[in-house]
Amino acid sequence: MDEQLRQLGRCTDHDGVIVDFYLHIAAAFVAVRCLMQAARNANRWDTRPATRRLR
Structure with a gap:
């Protein structure tokens, strides 16, 4: 991606x-x-954890 921006x-x-x-x-x-x-900030749940924990 950086290469494309440089171009x-x-x-x-x-x-x-x-x-x-x-x-x-x-x-x-x-x-x-x-x-x-x-949209991400407006539709975010108040009780939703910040990250998904993979087990």
């Missing part, structure tokens, strides 16, 4: 469509991650 950071394309695509896809990932975090 995005080194994007040398000067075509505006390609650059805009990468910026929009990155923004979408951030938005989805925030929504998942908010």
Whole structure:
């Protein structure tokens, strides 16, 4: 995953469509991650343990 992010950071394309695509896809990932975090916190049980214990 880190390698892919480095490749995005080194994007040398000067075509505006390609650059805009990468910026929009990155923004979408951030938005989805925030929504998942908010849903996880909103729907979490008060009495649920923090971790599942495997035996």
